[in-house]
Structure formats: C-alpha cells, structure tokens
Amino acid sequence: MAAKKTAPKKSAPSTPSASSASKRSDRDALTLGKIEKLARQALAQATKGGNPALDIRTRTLSNVSFNEKKRIIELGDRTQSREFFNVAMARKFMQTMLVASGCKTLIGEDKTVSIRQMFYMTKHTLPGSSENTFDDQSESDPIIEDLEVGIDALREELHLFANRRGLVVGKLVVNDAGDEIDLARMGRGGWGIPSICEPGHLAFVRNAAEFILLVEKQAVWHRLNEDRFWEKHNCILLTSEGQAARGARRLLQRMATELKLPIYVLVDNDPWGLYIYSVLKQGSINLAYESMRMAVPNVRFLGMSAFDYKKFAMPPAAEIKLTKEDITRAEQMKAYPWFKDAKWQREIQATIDNGFKMEVDALLTKRISFITDEYIPKKLRDRDYLQ
Amino acid sequence: MPKSKKDAPSLEQPEQPEPEPAQPKRRATAESMATRQREISVSEFFTKNRHLLGFDNPAKALLTTIKEAVDNSLDACEEAGILPDILVEIHETGAAAKAGDGTTGAGAGGTSGAPAGSSRFRVVVEDNGPGIVKAQIPKIFAKLLYGSKFHRLKQSRGQQGIGISAAGLYGQLTTGKPVVITSKTAKGRPAFRIHLRIDTKRNQPDVFSEETVDWAKDHGTRVEIELVAAYRGGRTGVQEYLEQTVVANPHMALAYVSPKGERLEFPRVTSDLPREAQEIKPHPHGVELGMLHTMLSDSGGESVKDALVESFSRVSPAVAAQICKMARVSPKTAADRIQGEDLERLHKALGEVKVMAPPATAVVPIGEELLIAGLKRRYSNAEFYASTTRPPSVYRGNPFVVEVGLAFGGDLPLDEAADIMRFANRVPLQYQPKACAISESVYQTNWRGYDLQQPKGGLPVAPMAVAVHLASVWVPFTSEAKEAVAHYDELLREMKLAVQECGRKLAAHVRARAHAQREEKRRSLFERYIPEVAAAISAILDLPKDKIEKPFFAALPNFVRFADEPGTPPDGAPPAAAAPNDAPTPPPPPAAARGGKGGKGKASPRGEQLELI
Known part of the structure; x- marks a missing residue:
C-alpha cells in the first residue's frame, strides 16, 4: 500500500499541544462572533418592533440530496424561520438562545461539556410557573443540532461533545491532547475513540498499517482482537459499536484522507447493517450538513453479503428469518439514489430473495475463529467487496 | 262477601275440570244496588x-x-x-x-x-x-x-x-x-x-x-x-x-x-304589561268529536252551516258550505239534530277542510328582550345572555309560540349539566322533566356543534341555564297534573328550532371567548419566555438584561391580538370556522308548510294572521 509505515504529517506540527492552542483560540473567536451575530440580529429585529427570527436549514429527508459527483448526502438550501412571536416556535427560539448563551460561556471558560451536561446547564424552571426550559435531553439535543446549522458552527467549535463510542487497536500511534498512544499496545480493551477527533485535538504520529477494518459489533471486534488479526494482517481494527458516532466517523474520514488507507466495513447481512455502512459512506440525513467532514465515499463493503451464505457454505443455523419490517426497510434502501447502482440492487434484492438475514456472529456456526483465519482473509484475497 | 267465580278455580279446585257452565247465583238486585248508589262527595x-x-x-x-x-x-x-x-x-x-x-x-x-x-x-x-x-x-x-x-x-x-x-x-x-x-x-x-x-x-x-x-x-x-x-x-x-x-x-x-x-x-324590570291575549273560538282542525256534538247541540235550532260559522274561528259561510258538502250533510239541517254517522263525517270534514290558521293574536310570547331581562333577574352575574322568539305556528288548530332564552358563564356552575327551565304560558314546570317535550328539545339539540360538552344523549355540561317557553291557547300536557308537555311533532320541531337558533347565538360568543382565551394564553407564553431570551442575549452580548427585555416587551403587542380586534393572529390558525352540526337545518318552513300545501310567503310576525293551512 502506498502510505506505509509513517504518516504524511510527522513530528512537531502533528502534535496537538501548545502550538495548536493559538489555532484553537482563533476558531473560538470565530465561533463567538457567530453566536454574537445571532443574538444581535434577534435584538435588532425586536427593537424594530419585528419578529425576531433565526433561519435554520431544515434537516429532513425532503431537504437532502445525493451529490452524485462527490458521492455524499448534502443538506439542501431550504430553511425554516424560527420566530419568537409564534406560539409553535417561541419555546424552541428561547431554547436555542439558551444553548447559544451556554456555548458562549463554555468558549469563554475554555471548557468542553457533553450534550447531556449542556442539557443540565440550560435546564431550569421558569419563574412563576412549573414549566422547565427543557424537559429532557431529547429536547435539547435537536436544539444543539439546530444551532450548529443555524450559525454554521461545528459541535466541537461550540465546545460540546456526545458520549464517546467506538474502539480501536492496530498499527498506529496517535497523539491525543498531548499524550502519545500506541494503538498496538492497547491490550484487550482497545483505545476508546474520543468524541472530538479534530486536528487541534488529535494527530496521527506514526502509521504502520496497510488497511483499516471497521466492524459493526463490539463482540466481533473482540473476537478479532483476541485472535490478533490486526497484527497478522498489518491493519487498524475499529468497531463503531452499532451506528457510528460522530467521533468514529470523523476519525475514519481523517484516516482515509491523511493516512490514505483503504477501509473495509463488516456489518450484519440485513438492511440495518447496510445502513450503518451507508452512513459511513455518504452521510446521514440528520447530519447531512456534516457530510463533507465525515463521509468516506470510497469505503468498501466487505460483508456480510447475501451471497456469502453459499460462498462459505453456511449452515441453515446461520439464518434468521426476515421480518416484515426488514423487508420494508430493504425496499426503502433500494430506492435511495446512492444504492441505485446495479450491484447494490442485486445485493439488497438477494437478501430479500434469501428470505433471511445473517449476523456476523453467525460465522461461529463454522468455527470460533473461522472469521479471523478464513472468512475475512478470503474476502480480502478475492477482492470480494462492493464499493 | 261471596267469593267471586273467577277466583275460585285457581284457589280451590286447580285440577278439577270445569263443570258445565251453570248460571251464577245472582248476588244483588237492581233495588239492592240502588241503595248503595249515591253522590260522591268532593x-x-x-x-x-x-x-x-x-x-x-x-x-x-x-x-x-x-x-x-x-x-x-x-x-x-x-x-x-x-x-x-x-x-x-x-x-x-x-x-x-x-x-x-x-x-x-x-x-x-x-x-x-x-x-x-x-x-x-x-x-x-x-x-x-x-x-x-x-x-x-x-x-x-x-x-x-x-x-x-x-x-x-x-x-x-x-x-x-x-x-x-x-x-x-x-x-x-x-x-x-x-x-x-x-x-x-x-x-x-x-x-x-x-x-x-x-x-x-x-x-x-x-x-x-x-x-x-x-x-x-x-x-x-x-x-x-x-x-x-x-x-x-x-x-x-x-x-x-x-x-x-x-x-x-x-x-x-x-x-x-x-x-x-x-x-x-x-323588583320588576319592565313596566310593559304583556299584550292582552285575544280570546278565540275553536279552530276546526283542533276540535274533538264530543266537543263538536256539544257545540251543535247548544246551537238553539240554527242550521248546521250557521252553527259552524258561529262556533268556529276562520269558518266563513263559504267554508261552512264546503264542510257540509264534504260531510254529505245538508247545510240547512238543524244543527242540534246532527247525530251518528253524520256527526262523524262532519268531524272528519272539519279536520280536513282547507282553512286559514287561527289568528296569532291569541298567543302572547314574553319577547326576546324581556326574556333576557327576566333571566338577568335570576342570573345577574352571567357573562352572556341570548334569546330567541320563534314566529307563531300551529298544532291541531291551536296557535303557539316557542321562545328560548339562555344565560351563560359568570358564576353559573362550571362542570355541571345545564339548568333547564320549562315554562308553559309563563308557568314553570318542575316535575317530570324526562317526560316533557321541552326537555326533549334540549336533549336532541347537538350542543357540541356550539362548542359545548355534551355526553351522548345527555344535557350539555356547561355554565348555562336554558329557559324554554311554550305559549299557546291550549297547552297539551301529558296528564291532568299539568307537569309535562306532550310530544306533538309540530311543537317539538319548533322547540328544537328555537333552541338551535339560540344555541347558534351562544356559539358565536363561546368561540369569541375561546379566541380571547387563546390570545391570553399566547400573550402569557411570550411574557414568560421574554425574560429567558433577554437573559441569554444579555449574557452573549454583555448588555444589561433590561435593555433587551424592553424592546421585546415593546414588540409584543404587534403579535398578540384580542378577540374584538379584526383579523387573526399572525401565526395562529384562524378561529375554527366550523359551522355547528345542525347548521344545515333549513330555515324553518312556515307553519303552513306542515301539510305540504299552501305555504305562500313566510311565517308572519306575531299579531298578524297566519296563512292558509
């Protein structure tokens, strides 16, 4: 593989410590400016006797489109005006302002909190009533996303993070907030992927891997780690632990662009597994505004394919009958523009025709380490993947 | 006393076959019975x-x-x-x-x-x-x-x-x-x-x-x-x-x-006495057979034709002649000699002959304004009053007028069934509400169409008192106790129309009130959020909070409108324009249309004559 052994950016500039601090404060100043602009606009509109409003791009299926050229899902230009003097929107307007004010405080104090902590920072009871500014986190999370698109600032720039999810081991050394970490020496637990994987916070120090393998399930990752798969095959082994969180997606994208390594994804053979792959590849509807930072269009779908059942002579014990829901979801996937290609249509249709789905774990019906020493190596050798 | 024959078999000889029907023993003679017959004391x-x-x-x-x-x-x-x-x-x-x-x-x-x-x-x-x-x-x-x-x-x-x-x-x-x-x-x-x-x-x-x-x-x-x-x-x-x-x-x-x-x-609230009700003669459509017989017997040797003209309202000599013709009775026959089948045919003809409705001057309603004045005497703190007086109508030859008044809101109890007052010729009816056509007209009205709650088949649940007045020369009660009005179709229909008409007036008020309440709710919502928004903006911009609150509060009136102002609030849905369910009820056909004939012109205001029926 082309980029072997070492990362393209090496030594001094790649360590995210003192040197990058000034870069960070520049970004903070920019973000602060955006927040202030939002507040100043609202005040100006009210002063004129008008209706203070925020323009927020709508994050719905109808306002996203698939960019054929870049092969990512992009957010459209349709916006919704969030007005204060409107019964249906007043509460959300207030909440957006509260979150904006909270973010300003975080930036001012140079602290980072989780989105759950932001919920508590901004939650209180309105004086003279029993109404809360926020009732639960499911109310504040979309407001944070609204603010991100509303002022065009990333979550990290707002000093917010989501719960971290995802693990890595493999032949890579990284620098995380000044600590150098050798991902080949992480034992059984692996290295937890931080929520913020931006250049200011995380840098790649040395790379000896030739490719990256991402598996959907932690249990599968554990199987491969115990079998030292990454050592034998010189790779980086990741798990997204289900649907990939922003941290994992951002890390994957930076690995793809900075380390220039091919990425293989191994998910269950069902519509939900395929959608995990799909999000990694071209982005999600809800976070379409982040696609260019997160999507990895050339990520490869290693498996499990509906055709693996025959190829690997899987026993009937590996089958799980498709539910009505599974079939409906599969039909929806077939209609997505990014799966219009014949090979994808064939793959999805094959699952429907099989009438069953398969979990990666089902490979254990053959042997415990069948996946490590036969299934994956054979798929890689045969270049048996979709892209 | 000897045991009566019909009791005997079941008690004494249940299994015995019935003996040959023997003549029962005479128990009393006409003479002995006469000794027991006497005037009943009052x-x-x-x-x-x-x-x-x-x-x-x-x-x-x-x-x-x-x-x-x-x-x-x-x-x-x-x-x-x-x-x-x-x-x-x-x-x-x-x-x-x-x-x-x-x-x-x-x-x-x-x-x-x-x-x-x-x-x-x-x-x-x-x-x-x-x-x-x-x-x-x-x-x-x-x-x-x-x-x-x-x-x-x-x-x-x-x-x-x-x-x-x-x-x-x-x-x-x-x-x-x-x-x-x-x-x-x-x-x-x-x-x-x-x-x-x-x-x-x-x-x-x-x-x-x-x-x-x-x-x-x-x-x-x-x-x-x-x-x-x-x-x-x-x-x-x-x-x-x-x-x-x-x-x-x-x-x-x-x-x-x-x-x-x-x-x-x-104290009285008006010094207008009700107009004096005019006494009228019976109308041919309402007369009963026995009554007709008495009227003819009392005519003192007049001819049938003259007796009819004399005794009935709206019967002209021409109409009387027509009645006689329909009954196949000679108009010159002495009235007191009409009997048997002739009488029955004459009675039938009276019921069928085309004749003008009785004069409406015989009926005196309370009137819309005074009914409201009356309601205000009892419910002085209600928030809204409405009333409806229907044009006069007729059932079985009797003219009548239905009117409905209601008081709503204020200190009337909020979550109880509405209070129904029934009146017949201004007299309250307090017993037997379930048997009364007046109650029926309130039950049968769809009050949900007027934005009130109403359990299925029940009275509306609202802070409301409803008064229904039936004025007529002859109120048909269900019994001699005069406690409930009988269910005549013509009466019930008029009552329902009156209740509905009044209900629609109420609905307009209820909707305006709901709109005002919505506006009030909106206003208090904005007033609750402005300090929050102002606090957030003041923290972001490092400005004193009151400098931000002020313009927001100043802008508020531009976005909150009140019920009496035209137009709808900028974001709120326009107040429900749904017509009450019974709105399609066509305007009441004139009383005359009841038989499907006649019916030229509309029901006339009270005091004038009704048209042909």
Whole structure:
C-alpha cells in the first residue's frame, strides 16, 4: 500500500499541544462572533418592533440530496424561520438562545461539556410557573443540532461533545491532547475513540498499517482482537459499536484522507447493517450538513453479503428469518439514489430473495475463529467487496 | 262477601275440570244496588284523585298551593291591566296535627294523618290585582270546578279552575282551618275578609265568617291557607318555582318570605304589561268529536252551516258550505239534530277542510328582550345572555309560540349539566322533566356543534341555564297534573328550532371567548419566555438584561391580538370556522308548510294572521 509505515504529517506540527492552542483560540473567536451575530440580529429585529427570527436549514429527508459527483448526502438550501412571536416556535427560539448563551460561556471558560451536561446547564424552571426550559435531553439535543446549522458552527467549535463510542487497536500511534498512544499496545480493551477527533485535538504520529477494518459489533471486534488479526494482517481494527458516532466517523474520514488507507466495513447481512455502512459512506440525513467532514465515499463493503451464505457454505443455523419490517426497510434502501447502482440492487434484492438475514456472529456456526483465519482473509484475497 | 267465580278455580279446585257452565247465583238486585248508589262527595273525589291535582305528597302540596294562588293573581292582574306586585309568605305554625281533630266536621273521613317530616304551614299570597266582588269570593275559593278560564280558548296560566279551591280543600282536610280571603276592588271601597269552608258533601262554599277590615291597599286580594305540608329546596321546591316565575314574568314585582324568615325581593324590570291575549273560538282542525256534538247541540235550532260559522274561528259561510258538502250533510239541517254517522263525517270534514290558521293574536310570547331581562333577574352575574322568539305556528288548530332564552358563564356552575327551565304560558314546570317535550328539545339539540360538552344523549355540561317557553291557547300536557308537555311533532320541531337558533347565538360568543382565551394564553407564553431570551442575549452580548427585555416587551403587542380586534393572529390558525352540526337545518318552513300545501310567503310576525293551512 502506498502510505506505509509513517504518516504524511510527522513530528512537531502533528502534535496537538501548545502550538495548536493559538489555532484553537482563533476558531473560538470565530465561533463567538457567530453566536454574537445571532443574538444581535434577534435584538435588532425586536427593537424594530419585528419578529425576531433565526433561519435554520431544515434537516429532513425532503431537504437532502445525493451529490452524485462527490458521492455524499448534502443538506439542501431550504430553511425554516424560527420566530419568537409564534406560539409553535417561541419555546424552541428561547431554547436555542439558551444553548447559544451556554456555548458562549463554555468558549469563554475554555471548557468542553457533553450534550447531556449542556442539557443540565440550560435546564431550569421558569419563574412563576412549573414549566422547565427543557424537559429532557431529547429536547435539547435537536436544539444543539439546530444551532450548529443555524450559525454554521461545528459541535466541537461550540465546545460540546456526545458520549464517546467506538474502539480501536492496530498499527498506529496517535497523539491525543498531548499524550502519545500506541494503538498496538492497547491490550484487550482497545483505545476508546474520543468524541472530538479534530486536528487541534488529535494527530496521527506514526502509521504502520496497510488497511483499516471497521466492524459493526463490539463482540466481533473482540473476537478479532483476541485472535490478533490486526497484527497478522498489518491493519487498524475499529468497531463503531452499532451506528457510528460522530467521533468514529470523523476519525475514519481523517484516516482515509491523511493516512490514505483503504477501509473495509463488516456489518450484519440485513438492511440495518447496510445502513450503518451507508452512513459511513455518504452521510446521514440528520447530519447531512456534516457530510463533507465525515463521509468516506470510497469505503468498501466487505460483508456480510447475501451471497456469502453459499460462498462459505453456511449452515441453515446461520439464518434468521426476515421480518416484515426488514423487508420494508430493504425496499426503502433500494430506492435511495446512492444504492441505485446495479450491484447494490442485486445485493439488497438477494437478501430479500434469501428470505433471511445473517449476523456476523453467525460465522461461529463454522468455527470460533473461522472469521479471523478464513472468512475475512478470503474476502480480502478475492477482492470480494462492493464499493 | 261471596267469593267471586273467577277466583275460585285457581284457589280451590286447580285440577278439577270445569263443570258445565251453570248460571251464577245472582248476588244483588237492581233495588239492592240502588241503595248503595249515591253522590260522591268532593272530598272523597279529591282524596282519591289528589295526584291529578298536584297534592300527592306534602312537599308538592305546598308548591301547588302557592303556584295556584300566584298563577291566579298574575292572570287577574294582567286581565285587569295592572302591573302585578305579589307577596308570598310561608309561616311554619307548628307540628303537623292529625286530620279530623279540628273544629270542622266536614273534613272527617278525609286524609288520614300527615306523613312524617311534614309540618303545619300558613301560606299567604297577596296581590294588587283588581280584587273580587264579594259575592263571587265564596264560589271562586270554595267550589271545585268553578272559574272563568275553562270555557274559553284564551292563553292563560290556569286552565281548569280546579286549582285554588282544591288547595283550600286540602288545607281544610289536613288542618281543619278555613281559607281566609281578603279582597278590595277599588280605593274608597271596603275590604272584606271572609273565612270560608267547602261543604264537601254538596261541593258548596260555606261562609264561616265575614267582616269589613281596613286595608291600606287600593285594591287586591290576599289568600291565606293553612295546611299540612313539607318545605323543600331544590328543583321541585317553592323557591325554585318563584325564581323561575321571576324569569318568565319580568313585569312582576315579587317579595317572598321563606319559613325561615328570609326575605327575597325581585323588583320588576319592565313596566310593559304583556299584550292582552285575544280570546278565540275553536279552530276546526283542533276540535274533538264530543266537543263538536256539544257545540251543535247548544246551537238553539240554527242550521248546521250557521252553527259552524258561529262556533268556529276562520269558518266563513263559504267554508261552512264546503264542510257540509264534504260531510254529505245538508247545510240547512238543524244543527242540534246532527247525530251518528253524520256527526262523524262532519268531524272528519272539519279536520280536513282547507282553512286559514287561527289568528296569532291569541298567543302572547314574553319577547326576546324581556326574556333576557327576566333571566338577568335570576342570573345577574352571567357573562352572556341570548334569546330567541320563534314566529307563531300551529298544532291541531291551536296557535303557539316557542321562545328560548339562555344565560351563560359568570358564576353559573362550571362542570355541571345545564339548568333547564320549562315554562308553559309563563308557568314553570318542575316535575317530570324526562317526560316533557321541552326537555326533549334540549336533549336532541347537538350542543357540541356550539362548542359545548355534551355526553351522548345527555344535557350539555356547561355554565348555562336554558329557559324554554311554550305559549299557546291550549297547552297539551301529558296528564291532568299539568307537569309535562306532550310530544306533538309540530311543537317539538319548533322547540328544537328555537333552541338551535339560540344555541347558534351562544356559539358565536363561546368561540369569541375561546379566541380571547387563546390570545391570553399566547400573550402569557411570550411574557414568560421574554425574560429567558433577554437573559441569554444579555449574557452573549454583555448588555444589561433590561435593555433587551424592553424592546421585546415593546414588540409584543404587534403579535398578540384580542378577540374584538379584526383579523387573526399572525401565526395562529384562524378561529375554527366550523359551522355547528345542525347548521344545515333549513330555515324553518312556515307553519303552513306542515301539510305540504299552501305555504305562500313566510311565517308572519306575531299579531298578524297566519296563512292558509
């Protein structure tokens, strides 16, 4: 593989410590400016006797489109005006302002909190009533996303993070907030992927891997780690632990662009597994505004394919009958523009025709380490993947 | 007494085959039976039929007594053209005494002891009416079935002439005390006070004593009856009756002293007396066979044709000739000789002949404005009042008018079923609501269409009182007790139309009110959020909070509108424009359309004639 052994950016500039601090404060100043602009606009509109409003791009299926050229899902230009003097929107307007004010405080104090902590920072009871500014986190999370698109600032720039999810081991050394970490020496637990994987916070120090393998399930990752798969095959082994969180997606994208390594994804053979792959590849509807930072269009779908059942002579014990829901979801996937290609249509249709789905774990019906020493190596050798 | 034949088989010989039908043994002869046949005394009749007259129990007896006296006073005042001032007093005079222990012997054999819970009361009803000439007083108050109202077709409160004397009799039977009447007919004339009893054997008044007294009043009548009764509150109580009477009679001033000594005063709210109802002759469409026979028999040798013209309203000589032709009766036949099949054919022809509706001048409604004035007397703190008086209509040859008034909101109870007041010729009906066509019209109305709650098949649940008044020369009651109006289709239809019309007026108000409430809610929402938004903006911009709150509060009126302002709020959905479910009900067809014929022009305002039916 082309980029072997070492990362393209090496030594001094790649360590995210003192040197990058000034870069960070520049970004903070920019973000602060955006927040202030939002507040100043609202005040100006009210002063004129008008209706203070925020323009927020709508994050719905109808306002996203698939960019054929870049092969990512992009957010459209349709916006919704969030007005204060409107019964249906007043509460959300207030909440957006509260979150904006909270973010300003975080930036001012140079602290980072989780989105759950932001919920508590901004939650209180309105004086003279029993109404809360926020009732639960499911109310504040979309407001944070609204603010991100509303002022065009990333979550990290707002000093917010989501719960971290995802693990890595493999032949890579990284620098995380000044600590150098050798991902080949992480034992059984692996290295937890931080929520913020931006250049200011995380840098790649040395790379000896030739490719990256991402598996959907932690249990599968554990199987491969115990079998030292990454050592034998010189790779980086990741798990997204289900649907990939922003941290994992951002890390994957930076690995793809900075380390220039091919990425293989191994998910269950069902519509939900395929959608995990799909999000990694071209982005999600809800976070379409982040696609260019997160999507990895050339990520490869290693498996499990509906055709693996025959190829690997899987026993009937590996089958799980498709539910009505599974079939409906599969039909929806077939209609997505990014799966219009014949090979994808064939793959999805094959699952429907099989009438069953398969979990990666089902490979254990053959042997415990069948996946490590036969299934994956054979798929890689045969270049048996979709892209 | 010998055992009757029909009892025998089942008791004595259940299994025995029936013997050859033998002639039953004669038990009595015509002569022996004649010894037992005698005139029934009124007290016996009364005792057996008192449920028909409204004296079934002590509580109802008190109500009926007051009701009959007040109704008489009001009728008398109106007939004389006097604005009524009425005083009602109830004094508790002691525990109930057993009947028959009084000084009278006439009451012996009357009602036995009074039921538990009852007591002895003295009821006083005094008016400023025209008074009664001395000679008539005994007959009016101490002879059953005596009066001026039974023999004519005229809208009035009392209809049978049995009421007030029955109350006197009841008092006499339960306490032995005579009825005391004081009356004066004009200024300068003497006032008489007469103690009266009913001779129950002969149904004749018995003047116990009479005297001339000084009475400060120019004219009027005072009735005092002592009776065993029970004083109750609630829907069927005396106070409810008086308060309802106050609603339907805005021209009446009423003072009431309860047994507890509390005094209630309702000053009159209008000095317009109700227009005098015109007396009318029977209409051919409403006459019954027996009545027709009596009318013809009493015609004194006239021809049928002349008798018809004379006795009926709206029957011209031409119409009379047509009736005779339809009945195949010679118009020249002597009226008192018409009998049998001829009579039946004539009756049928009368019911079918095309003839003008009776004159609507015979019916006097309260009127929309005065009905509201009446409601305000009882429900002075309601938030909204509405009323509807329908054009006159006809059932079975009787003209009638339905009107509906309602009071809504204010201090009326919020989550209870609406209060329904039923009136027949301004008299409250307090018993048997379930059997009454008036209640039915309220039940059958879809109040949900007027944005009120209504359990299925129930009364609307709302802070509301509804008054429905039926004015007619002849109110069809379901029974002699005059407690509920019978379900005639024509009546029910008019009642429903009136309730719906009034309901639509209410709906407009309810919607405007809901809109105002929504606006108020919006305003308070914005007012609650402005300090939060201001605090956030002030933290972001490092500005004092009040500098930000001020412009927001200043902008607020641009976005909150109130019900009386035109237009809808900028973001709010326009107030529901949904028409009430019964809105498609076509405008009421004129009364004449009922038979599917005639019906030119629309129902005319009251006072004019109705069109052909």
